[in-house]
Amino acid sequence: MAHAETHAAEAHGHADHAPQSFIWKYVFSKDHKVIGIQYYVTAMFMALIAGLLAMTIRLQLAWPEKTFPSLNFLTKGYTDGVMNPEFYAMLFTMHGTIMVFFVLSTAPVSGFGNMLIPLQVGARDMAFPFLNGLSFWTFLPGCIVILSSFFVGAGAAAGGWTSYPPLSALRSAVPGSEMGQTLWIIGMVFFIASFTMGGLNFVTTILNMRTKGLSMMRMPMTLWAMFLVAVLGLLSFPALTAASLMLLFDRHFGTSFFIPSGLVLSGQVVNHQGGSPLLWQHLFWFLGHPEVYILMLPALGFTSDIMVAFCRKPIFGYKAMVGAMLAISGLSFVVWGHHMFVSGMSPYLGMAFAVGTMLIAVPSAVKTFNWLATLWRSRIIFKTPMLWAMGVVSLFISGGLSGIWLGQTALDIHFHDTYFVVAHFHLIMAGAALFGVFGATAFWFPKMFGRMMNDTLGKIHFWFTFLAYYCTFFPMHYIGLAGHMRRIYDPYQYEFLKNLQPINQFITISAFILGASQILFFINYFWSAFRGEKATDNPWNAAGLEWTTPSPPGHGNWPGEIPEVHRWPFDYSVPGAEKDFVLQTDPAPIGDKAGSH
Amino acid sequence: MFSGFPLFPEQASTLALGVDGLYFFLVLVTAFFFVAISAALLFFSVKYRRRSPHEWPAEIHGSLMLELAWSIVPFLICVVIFAWGAILFFSMNRPPDNAIEVSVVGKRWMWKLQHMTGQREINELHIPVGRAVKLTLTSEDVIHSFFVPAFRVKKDAVPGRYNVMWFQATKPGRYHLFCAEYCGTQHSRMIGEIIAMEPADFQTWIQGGPAPESPVAAGQKLFAELNCITCHRADSQGRGPVLDGLAGSTVKLLGGGTAVADDTYLRESILVPAAKIVDGYQPIMPTYQGQVSEEGVLHLLAYIQSLKGQAGAAGAAGGNK
Ligand code: HEM
Ligand SMILES: [Cu+2]
Ligand SMILES: [Cu+2]
Numbered sequence: 001m002a003h004a005e006t007h008a009a010e011a012h013g014h015a016d017h018a019p020q021s022f023i024w025k026y027v028f029s030k031d032h033k034v035i036g037i038q039y040y041v042t043a044m045f046m047a048l049i050a051g052l053l054a055m056t057i058r059l060q061l062a063w064p065e066k067t068f069p070s071l072n073f074l075t076k077g078y079t080d081g082v083m084n085p086e087f088y089a090m091l092f093t094m095h096g097t098i099m100v101f102f103v104l105s106t107a108p109v110s111g112f113g114n115m116l117i118p119l120q121v122g123a124r125d126m127a128f129p130f131l132n133g134l135s136f137w138t139f140l141p142g143c144i145v146i147l148s149s150f151f152v153g154a155g156a157a158a159g160g161w162t163s164y165p166p167l168s169a170l171r172s173a174v175p176g177s178e179m180g181q182t183l184w185i186i187g188m189v190f191f192i193a194s195f196t197m198g199g200l201n202f203v204t205t206i207l208n209m210r211t212k213g214l215s216m217m218r219m220p221m222t223l224w225a226m227f228l229v230a231v232l233g234l235l236s237f238p239a240l241t242a243a244s245l246m247l248l249f250d251r252h253f254g255t256s257f258f259i260p261s262g263l264v265l266s267g268q269v270v271n272h273q274g275g276s277p278l279l280w281q282h283l284f285w286f287l288g289h290p291e292v293y294i295l296m297l298p299a300l301g302f303t304s305d306i307m308v309a310f311c312r313k314p315i316f317g318y319k320a321m322v323g324a325m326l327a328i329s330g331l332s333f334v335v336w337g338h339h340m341f342v343s344g345m346s347p348y349l350g351m352a353f354a355v356g357t358m359l360i361a362v363p364s365a366v367k368t369f370n371w372l373a374t375l376w377r378s379r380i381i382f383k384t385p386m387l388w389a390m391g392v393v394s395l396f397i398s399g400g401l402s403g404i405w406l407g408q409t410a411l412d413i414h415f416h417d418t419y420f421v422v423a424h425f426h427l428i429m430a431g432a433a434l435f436g437v438f439g440a441t442a443f444w445f446p447k448m449f450g451r452m453m454n455d456t457l458g459k460i461h462f463w464f465t466f467l468a469y470y471c472t473f474f475p476m477h478y479i480g481l482a483g484h485m486r487r488i489y490d491p492y493q494y495e496f497l498k499n500l501q502p503i504n505q506f507i508t509i510s511a512f513i514l515g516a517s518q519i520l521f522f523i524n525y526f527w528s529a530f531r532g533e534k535a536t537d538n539p540w541n542a543a544g545l546e547w548t549t550p551s552p553p554g555h556g557n558w559p560g561e562i563p564e565v566h567r568w569p570f571d572y573s574v575p576g577a578e579k580d581f582v583l584q585t586d587p588a589p590i591g592d593k594a595g596s597h
Numbered sequence: 598m599f600s601g602f603p604l605f606p607e608q609a610s611t612l613a614l615g616v617d618g619l620y621f622f623l624v625l626v627t628a629f630f631f632v633a634i635s636a637a638l639l640f641f642s643v644k645y646r647r648r649s650p651h652e653w654p655a656e657i658h659g660s661l662m663l664e665l666a667w668s669i670v671p672f673l674i675c676v677v678i679f680a681w682g683a684i685l686f687f688s689m690n691r692p693p694d695n696a697i698e699v700s701v702v703g704k705r706w707m708w709k710l711q712h713m714t715g716q717r718e719i720n721e722l723h724i725p726v727g728r729a730v731k732l733t734l735t736s737e738d739v740i741h742s743f744f745v746p747a748f749r750v751k752k753d754a755v756p757g758r759y760n761v762m763w764f765q766a767t768k769p770g771r772y773h774l775f776c777a778e779y780c781g782t783q784h785s786r787m788i789g790e791i792i793a794m795e796p797a798d799f800q801t802w803i804q805g806g807p808a809p810e811s812p813v814a815a816g817q818k819l820f821a822e823l824n825c826i827t828c829h830r831a832d833s834q835g836r837g838p839v840l841d842g843l844a845g846s847t848v849k850l851l852g853g854g855t856a857v858a859d860d861t862y863l864r865e866s867i868l869v870p871a872a873k874i875v876d877g878y879q880p881i882m883p884t885y886q887g888q889v890s891e892e893g894v895l896h897l898l899a900y901i902q903s904l905k906g907q908a909g910a911a912g913a914a915g916g917n918k
Contacts, residue, residue: 085782160779166756167739167781174781260757262868262886262894265738266705269887273869277740277755312647317659342742342777343753344760347690351683358675365671366664372637373663377655379647390638397634401627408623408678410616410685414749417742417777483606483746485777488785496606496773573653580653 028137030129031555035136036115037448040441043107044525046143050098053091055515060088062501062508064490076155086175088489089158093176094150096161097184100291101191102143104433108298109233110139110198112440113226117202119447119546120223122211122563124556127204135197142190149183157184160487162288165258165280169250170265182251185244192237192244199237202230211545213565217322218584220544220569221315224322225301228329229294236290236333243283250275278343285336292429293332297325299436300367303392305569306443307371309542310386311378312580314570317370324363324370331360341412350409357407364400368393379573383540384458388439391466392432398470399428402477417487420480426473438462438521446539450552451532457524464517471510475503538583544569545584567591609772609793610748611765615685617749622681626674689750692763696731697724700812700899702891703734703741703754705780706787709892713899715809720789722774724766725799731763733860737891742778745791751777759860766793816900819893823885837882838875844902849876863898 026034059068060083067081077087114132118125126132149156158176159168167173168181206227210219219227246257250272258280261273308315315321337345337353371393380386402424406412415421438461445453479500484491491497491504538547545565549557563585571582574591582591608617645654698713699722710718724730734743734754743762744751752762766772774789794802810818820826828837844863848856851874856862865872867889870882889897 085785089779089782164740164778167779170739173739261865261872262889262891263738263756264887264891273884273886274865274872276757278758311645311654313654314656314658316657317664320659320664342751344755344758347687350686354679354682354686358679361675362668362672366668368634369667370664372634372641373657373660375638375641375645377657378641378645379652379654380642380645381647382642390642393638394635397631397638401631404627404675404678405620405623408619408682410682410689411620411623413686413689413751414616414746416751417744417779481605483773483775485744485775485785487779490785493785494773494775494788573656575656580650 028133030125030133032114032118032126032129032132033448033553035132036111036113038136039114039139040107040111040448042140042143043103043111044522046098046102046106049147050095050103051515051518053095053098055511056083057088057091057095058508058511060091060489061491062505064492076150083489085489086158087155089160089174089487090150090156090176090180092487093158093160093163093184094146094156097157097188098146099430100161100295101188102146104295104430104437105195105291106139107437108302108433108440109226109229109294110135110195112222112298112302112437112444113198113202113229115444115448116222116546117205117226118209118557119549119553120220120544120569121206121209122214122545122565123205123209124558124562126201127209128201131197132201135194135201138190138197139194142187142194145183145190146187149180149187152183153179156180159184162284163247163280164284165247165250165277166260166263166265166270169247169258170263170270171251172268173265182248185248188244189241192241195233195237199230199233202226203234206230211562211565214545214584217319218565218568220301221304221321221325222298222301224325225297228325229297232290232294232297232329232332236287239283240287243280243287247280278340281340281343282336285339286333288339289336290329290332292425293328295429295433297329298440299392299433300325300396302436302440302443303371303389304374305544306385306389306439307374308570308572309443309540309544310381310383310389311374312381312572313374313378314572315370316373316376317366318568318570320366321370324366327363328360331356331363335360338407338412341409342416354407354409358404361400361404361407364396364403368397368400383442384453384455384462385439385443385540387459387462387466388435388442391435391462392439394466395427395431395435395469398474399424399426399431403428415480417485418480419476419484419486422486423473423476423480426476431469431473435465438465441525443540444546445528445532446535446551447546447549447553449529449532450535450550451528451530452535452539453528453532454524457520461517461520461524464520465514468510468514468517472507472514475507479503541579541581542569543571543581543583548583548585606746607770607772608747609766609768609770610745610750611767612685612689613747613749613767615688619678619681619685623678626678689763692731692761693729693765696729696763698731698733699724700892700895701732701734701743701754702895703736703738703743703776703780704891705738706776706783708741708743708774708776708787708789711812711892711895712803713812714803715811715814716803716806717809720774721792722789723792723794723799723802725796726766726769726793727796729763729765731761733895734760734762735891735895739780740778741776741780741787744775744777745772746775747772748791753778757861757864759864766791769793769795769798812896812899813903816896816898816903819889819896820900823889825897828882836879838878840901841904843904844898848873850874851876851878860898863901864894867894867897 069081071078154175157180158174171177249255250257256272256275258277259272259275263270335356338357442453442458484497535551537551565584566587569584571591573580574582576590700711702709708720710722736754736756741754748764750764752760772791774791776787828835829840833839843858846858848858868886871880874880
């Protein structure tokens, strides 16, 4: 088979020429593990920034009447200790953009995807190692461009992470619409280019480089997730690339893709004609909705794979779990209009989008119940990774249920653009993805650094994060119901929102605790990377192929031949086996419910 | 004790009743599932903890029956919820025929409103209770969104387009009006009020003050001032097409296509005539971009719509929809 040949060639190519100098080994590396860690650490840094932006947003929402002279050093943000309204818009715009793209599309997908795919498919490296290195070095300029926008001209982009024109298309619309928005577009184009290179690598590696015996239906859920995420990205990101470039043209070269005729902005006649602002919304959400699954799917995959290892029990309904992921991915392409119910679309079109949205509830329910059934009559070991996996399940339930409300056109009319939506997406998209990353970090840490993370510190971090997360985002449902809109600089300009201030203060204090708890994670991560307890090759007694490599895996991953796979990665507690797990490489004729069908 | 923290905003429109019914139904359904699933999660975590490494779990791989059950039951629940929501959504999108009409132009950072009888208002809308009110929304700069929480209605005001929304207030009072779509620096200050009055009070209000000029009359005046009348004459002798009966009809375009002459088409025909040329005419109409305000365009539209057949049946503007 073609597979075998590729492997032989790869094995040769790498085993022979492991680079020696520091710069080729750790900086411009082509090794998937190094690249994975580079992505991960960069995303962590971006998360730190985006998190600080969120804290500043929360500060403003809780005490807009107070002055903070100590923040005057943010010269663009504060005057005499009072936040400028345009700065508030930059904060939520950049917070959303960085978190969605540069943190939670990056850490789970580009970070863990690169780390894990070769280890889980049984390959020496990704299919195109050079492209892989290039993709990271395209990503990094994207980060720099996006961050630098805070320092140029009037400041960073301020059109919301959705950048709806005409606001984002007319350069004089808001201060951030000048240089900031242009840099936003350039940063996004870098990001998308890098994500596309990664996606090509993911799809090729997973389709062509699986080791002998590893059929698709023997893949761990993480691999399925990575595969689908790459496909989603490759199919949906082009819409945003095109839209971003069209926006750039509207802004700088006089085209009118998104700017209609006859606008008068602040008394000035706008010299564009014939465009449609709704075109942007369609293009943006054609990416935007699949994008939320790009964030979510890896977390769902991690959760399944972590859960079986700590339940010591095979996954419940593997085929249904794979089917549910496929269904979610497919449906994610036909629901984008649910973000546009109030834009004036034809009610018939609205109905079509509402049907798709309601249908997604079904595979999501299947996932939830199958996780529950995996836990059912298992023997759960509560280590840090398992806590995070349970956290993902919990957030998936709470965020998923509010999704049913929002999918209801009639109700969404009221909820749209209120804090109810902010609550919903922070639970399901941000929360589940974030918890998934934390779980995966604790679980696969041995394969990153050859050491274990501290379990006690990990648990403390989990409980603080879990409780603070709910305290921060759950009350947002309530203030949303009460009519509190999102993206408002000072809620208490509205008479009827005044009595929500105590709740907003509670949310802010919880958010500060949430933010501060992350220090525990940073300490644990960096301390353990250098000083943590040395890990054995398979510290969790897990069954997956990646656990047959040394911790950490050297260049080329397996010192000898690449092992052959004889079963799925879920053979836990197989009757007749001597241990309570059977490695994927074990040829014993027991277990493996998937391969036998 | 909950007076300061109501569970939902005040309920003051006919639509709000229906929406809140669905809302409370969903509260029950989701609360049930939330509690049931979270309880199961907690219960399993306690019951099935491993106490010694020698404990092995039961051997379970799946169960077709169970999986079918938990696919089909959520599916059926979703169908019910969807159907309920769809019925409401369609009624939200179908303004009754006898509705009072008001045009709305969003602008940073205010709402400019005009009744079909001519009264203009800024950031305030007076309406009678018990009578449907239909708004035609547009914007002259960026996207805004007309949001009245007590009525459970919201619709974007998109520049270059006319969106329609309607509501019927059920009790007199003053209700908040917000811009829900982020529209720039002062977005959070774009605040207004809907004032619902007893029908008799409303009559007094609307008849008070000097008689204003109706949009149709204003449009007619503008039509003359901007010299539209020189090309668009009531007889077919002008250089431009006759506009009588145009609104709502299907227009043949140069090059073979057709277009329905809805508000958006008419607006474009005035601001960018070159965008779509009517079959049989020369592209000689000048552009009026920058010369007519958004309200001016609305007036012209009202006037063109009133040209139903010969003698302009004023007041019927948009009534054919
Ligand atoms: C550290 C915890 C976080 C806090 C306290 C937080 C807080 C907030 C707040 C208060 C807003 C609303 C701003 C407004 O409407 O005025 C917001 C918006 C947003 N957040 Fe977060 N957030 C956090 C983490 C995340 C994460 C992990 C993501 C990843 C997806 C995320 C994605 C977004 C997005 C997309 C928006 C919308 C931005 C916009 O309106 O354009 N957030 N966040
Ligand atoms: Cu969506
Ligand atoms: Cu606004």
